[in-house]
Each structure stands twice: as structure tokens, then as C-alpha cells.
Amino acid sequence: MKLFSAAQIYEADKFTIEKQQISSEILMERSAVQIFNWIHTRMQGAPVKIHLFCGIGNNGGDGIALARHLQEHGYNIAVYVVNYSKKRSKDFLINLERLKDRKIWPEFLDSDCTMPLIGRDDIIVDAIFGIGLNRAPAPWVVNLMNHLQETEAFVLSVDIPSGLFTDRVPKEEKDAIKANFVLSFQTPKLVFFLPETGKYIDQWEVLDIGLDPEYLTTTETEYDLIGKHDVLPFYIPRKKYSHKGTYGHALILGGSKGKIGAVTLASKACLNSGAGLVTAYVPECGLTSLQTALPEAMVLTGGKDSISKIEFDMEPSVIGIGIGLGTAEDTVKAISDFLENNKTPLVIDADGLNILAKNKDLLKKLPAQTILTPHPKELERLIGKWKDDFDKLKKTKTFSKTNNCIIVIKGAHSITVYGERGYINTTGNPGMATAGSGDALTGIISGLVAQGYEPLKAAVFGVYLHGKAGDISVEETGYQSLTASKIIQGIGKAFIDLFKIPEPPQQVQSEEAQ
Structure with a gap:
């Protein structure tokens, strides 16, 4: 399995949008539906409160879109927008309006906010930062992430644990969320497998969000993830007419x-x-x-x-x-x-x-x-x-x-x-x-x-x-x-x-x- 870099994933998104003649918002909807299906298959409407913490970029947009699907299927949810910047991604804003149309009003969190109350038996969906993170989170956001960790609630991260970079190690261990489970879009990330960053992920699973197969199959990557199906073609079978010297x-x-x-x-x-x-x-x-x-x-x-x-x-x-x-x-x-x-x-x-x-x-x-x-x-x-x-x-x-x-x-x-x-x-x-x-x-x-x-x-x-x-x-x-x-x-x-x-x-x- 190929491990694509963040730059390659962005290029795959762009390639898919152009070739399949879809909007980026539709691609975000695909992601949200896949996350919802994964959750719903396992929970079947269980009466557990789900707290969704969403940033204001595309990772947050995935979380906001997910909240809509959860609410439509009767889940008890609380939605928070982690307001770490004045900039908003276009698709985040589209999904925020859709959420408000359904009378779901997120709580906006900033540097002066009171930390939300979360029960130990609740579930946290972490959609604050995605693979585009390029600098350390603001101190107040780090405090929020540490608060989420201290609740001991189950943490499900969208694509990558928030605060984790794709190309370097967090400066401080507390600067990233440690996820119980990560739902990674299309491909796992290199950081899942390195000693200094793998400790932030207990388990992970890949969700197919329909990125175009042509790009995925023709693009070379620096790293491959090796499993049974990758090594099976290497196997050299034994011949009937052979002897010990043959091997x-x-x-x-x-x-x-x-x-x-x-x-x-x-x-x-x-x-x-x-x-x-x-x-x-x-x-x-x-x-x-x-x-x-x-x-x-x-x-x-x-x-x-x-x-x-x-x-x-x-x-x-x-x-x-x-x-x-x-x-x-x-x-x-x-x-x-x-x-x-x-x-x-x-x-x-x-x-x-x-x-x-x-x-x-x-x-x-x-x-x-x-x-x-x-x-x-x-x-x-x-x-x-x-x-x-x-x-x-x-x-x-x-x-x-x-x-x-x-x-x-x-x-x-x-x-x-x-x-x-x-x-x-x-x-x-x-x-x-x-x-x-x-x-x-x-x-x-x-x-x-x-x-x-x-x-x-x-x-x-x-x-x-x-x-x-x-x-x-x-x-x-x-x-x-x-x-x-x-x-x-x-x-x-x-x-x-x-x-x-x-x-x-x-x-x-x-x-x-x-």
C-alpha cells in the first residue's frame, strides 16, 4: 500500500475534482458519509453523547458535515467550533450553514472559553486540525486538547490526530492529541509508523473516499506499507525436480x-x-x-x-x-x-x-x-x-x-x-x-x-x-x-x-x- 505525502493527497483531491467533474464540497461530503457509516455500523444509535470538536479548515468541515448526519440519525451530539483563526475554508462555511439550517447551533470556542464538560463514557470526535497543519497550535488550543485528553473519553480522530504534523515531530508531547482510533482518508500516514509520532495513534483504519484510481496507481511514493498482499508476489515456489543445491x-x-x-x-x-x-x-x-x-x-x-x-x-x-x-x-x-x-x-x-x-x-x-x-x-x-x-x-x-x-x-x-x-x-x-x-x-x-x-x-x-x-x-x-x-x-x-x-x-x- 502506498503512503502518500500531504502534498500528494492535496494533488489527488485536485485531480479527482477535475477528472470526476465534482466540487470540493462533494468530496468533503463523501468523507463525512464514510465516517458516519463507520460510526453507525458500530454504534447503531447507541445512547452515547458524541462531542464533535471542529476546526475552521477542511478537517473541521468534515466534522461539521459528520455532525449533520449524526443528528439526522438521532444521535445525541454537541458541536464545538475551535475558533483558532479568522480564516475559514469555503467548504467549512458551506457545511456550517447546512448545520444551522437544521437548527444545530455549534458552541464557538476561543482563548477565553470555558472548557466543555465531557463524561468519561462519552465519545470525542477530533476534527480540529488535518494534514495541512504547518505550525504549532496556539497555547489555548493546546490547553483544550489536553483537557479533552484528561476526560479519558474515547477519542476518534478524523484523518490524523490534531496537532500532529505529517513531516516533523511535535515540539512538545502535549502539543498533539493521542487518539484511540484514527479514520484516515484513502491512505495511512507515515507518522502512524514512526516511534516518535506513532505513539499518538492506538489504532487506525483507512476510509476510501473515492479519490481517483488513476492518480493513486500512477503516482510514485517515497514509502510503501508492506502487508501480505505486497509480499505474496515475491514468493518463489519450489520446483518438483529440484534438490538442496537448487536452494x-x-x-x-x-x-x-x-x-x-x-x-x-x-x-x-x-x-x-x-x-x-x-x-x-x-x-x-x-x-x-x-x-x-x-x-x-x-x-x-x-x-x-x-x-x-x-x-x-x-x-x-x-x-x-x-x-x-x-x-x-x-x-x-x-x-x-x-x-x-x-x-x-x-x-x-x-x-x-x-x-x-x-x-x-x-x-x-x-x-x-x-x-x-x-x-x-x-x-x-x-x-x-x-x-x-x-x-x-x-x-x-x-x-x-x-x-x-x-x-x-x-x-x-x-x-x-x-x-x-x-x-x-x-x-x-x-x-x-x-x-x-x-x-x-x-x-x-x-x-x-x-x-x-x-x-x-x-x-x-x-x-x-x-x-x-x-x-x-x-x-x-x-x-x-x-x-x-x-x-x-x-x-x-x-x-x-x-x-x-x-x-x-x-x-x-x-x-x-x-
Whole structure:
């Protein structure tokens, strides 16, 4: 799913109005009807008071139009106009007049207003600011938003939580509303998935407001949201007449005394993701434990307690490097010497990344489209400090272009970056914040590259499978007891899930019908 920028959404509105020969007011009415339908389907006229807080722009116009539909269907509503400017959008004024024609008189709020009384069991519709917000709200509006939050009433935001920008982080945490649910028009927003801004959204859903398909399908976006239907075309089916060599030979290189488990997990994940053969390259101290824990893998050694040399006579399809590696001086030299002549595709994680960060000249030795999988601190060591999540993405893109590498920024919504494009993952859960989870990801991506997946597709697909395996496994373990081994056990089920057809919702008959 494409994630359109605010500028692109405005352009889509304009394109739709011109091509479909409609007015902007009709497009606003579509939005309001979709919001009403969403609410009405769930509430069916329930006797709950709904407080609509509407700004004086188009987001407020959506709220004002929604109020009309709610009133016409018998809902108990209170409408407030947050009067933060003397300017009014044309469509806001049209819908305000329609509201007054129905004898609904909004309460106008300004800097001297008394804060409205709202019950904890009421519902707040937040339609104060939309995606066009370009400066911090006035202090009195911030106080109003904080008051709404303090009521503990359920907050439903229209398109985006008020106070949240689409291209930067609010200066103060209190400057934006934290919404229980967001109904986003046509597409979710990038800010829903970044750590510093995603905290303002508990849940979201996209409403189709009929923006013209031609614009939506032909317009390129900087970011895509990745779900099952996006990765399914990547899948390479197995052939009947094939053998283990058909699916590649992965070399998992890493480990040091006390950290052989990392290589074991990565190797096991690599096998479970479909690699035909896996060889683990570890120091001698890991030989026995690896052979015992993972009989399906072959083992090579180089060095005693840490890797001090890298020599092998095989031709791997991919090398996953860095897990549990350590940063001993002789290990760094071994990695440097190895990179000097290596042409094999690489997936680099953990101490492999830390070695690159301390020895930036090694970046020039990486093969094109090497995949790096840093967690936030490892990323910071590579690209430097950032001021906010948007700056982080900008610097990551620059680093990716400069070094022709693919970067997986691990997190709640892992983002795979290559050049100017970003791919935001939708699978995964908090239980995956556990030791060894990243090692499993390295193994999965390495296994996909071994099978012949293009590096970018392997990274995006691997991140999806990793998260889905965690989602499947957590249903049995709960968040606290989810381990990397359990995630790896879920990889096969994640593949199976790709081809599951959702069951239709069950129809519940009334007693009379029965």
C-alpha cells in the first residue's frame, strides 16, 4: 500500500475534482458519509453523547458535515467550533450553514472559553486540525486538547490526530492529541509508523473516499506499507525436480566465546526460511555446541575463542555475518582481509555493523546491495545522531545511496530503506523485543538471498516473515514468554499463512429466524 505525502493527497483531491467533474464540497461530503457509516455500523444509535470538536479548515468541515448526519440519525451530539483563526475554508462555511439550517447551533470556542464538560463514557470526535497543519497550535488550543485528553473519553480522530504534523515531530508531547482510533482518508500516514509520532495513534483504519484510481496507481511514493498482499508476489515456489543445491548454500559467520547461541539461532532460521544448505563459520569453541544443537548445519572454524581468520573452500550463495562476532582486534583484521576480495552477497548484523561503524573505510569494500540490519543504536553508530525520526530517515537514505546498500531499521515497524524508497513493515509485536530475535532475522534474510531472491525483496520479505512468525507464535506464548526459538518455529507457519484465504464472517441468526 502506498503512503502518500500531504502534498500528494492535496494533488489527488485536485485531480479527482477535475477528472470526476465534482466540487470540493462533494468530496468533503463523501468523507463525512464514510465516517458516519463507520460510526453507525458500530454504534447503531447507541445512547452515547458524541462531542464533535471542529476546526475552521477542511478537517473541521468534515466534522461539521459528520455532525449533520449524526443528528439526522438521532444521535445525541454537541458541536464545538475551535475558533483558532479568522480564516475559514469555503467548504467549512458551506457545511456550517447546512448545520444551522437544521437548527444545530455549534458552541464557538476561543482563548477565553470555558472548557466543555465531557463524561468519561462519552465519545470525542477530533476534527480540529488535518494534514495541512504547518505550525504549532496556539497555547489555548493546546490547553483544550489536553483537557479533552484528561476526560479519558474515547477519542476518534478524523484523518490524523490534531496537532500532529505529517513531516516533523511535535515540539512538545502535549502539543498533539493521542487518539484511540484514527479514520484516515484513502491512505495511512507515515507518522502512524514512526516511534516518535506513532505513539499518538492506538489504532487506525483507512476510509476510501473515492479519490481517483488513476492518480493513486500512477503516482510514485517515497514509502510503501508492506502487508501480505505486497509480499505474496515475491514468493518463489519450489520446483518438483529440484534438490538442496537448487536452494543455495548460506554461510553464517560469527560467534565468539559465550555467544555461539547467536550463530545457532541465525543458522536455524536460515534453514527454516528455505536455504538448501547452511554452514556455520565459528571459532573452535563453538564447534561442539553447534554440531549438537543443529545437526542439519555444517560447521567450519577459524580461531579459538573468537574468529581470527576466515578461510573456506566453498562457494556460498550468501554470507550472513556479524552475529555474536565480537570486536577483538584479530577479528576486525580478519573481517577486513575477508572483505578485500569478497564478491558474495552479504547480510551484516550486530558486531559486523559495529566493526563497519568504527572502520568506515570498510564500507567501500562491501558488494553492491549489501543488506545491513541495525537496531537504533547500531544505526546511530553508522549514520550519526539524528534530531528526530524524519532526520533519521533522511540520513539513512543518504547513507544507503552513498554506499549502495540496503538498510533494515529494526523496530516496532521495521523500515527497509534502499536509495530514496522506504518499505514499512506491518507484522510483529512487542514480544519480539527479546534476545536473539535479530539473529533470527539475519538468518531469514540470508536464507532468502541463498534461494535466489533479489536482495531488496529478500530484505522486505524477510522482515515480513520474521514479524509474522512472531505474531503466530505469540498467540501461544504471550508477549513475555516469546523467545527467538519460538519465532523460528513460527517461520513455516508464516509461509503457510501467505496462502490462507480469510474466512467469511459468521452470520448470526436471530432467535426468531432460528
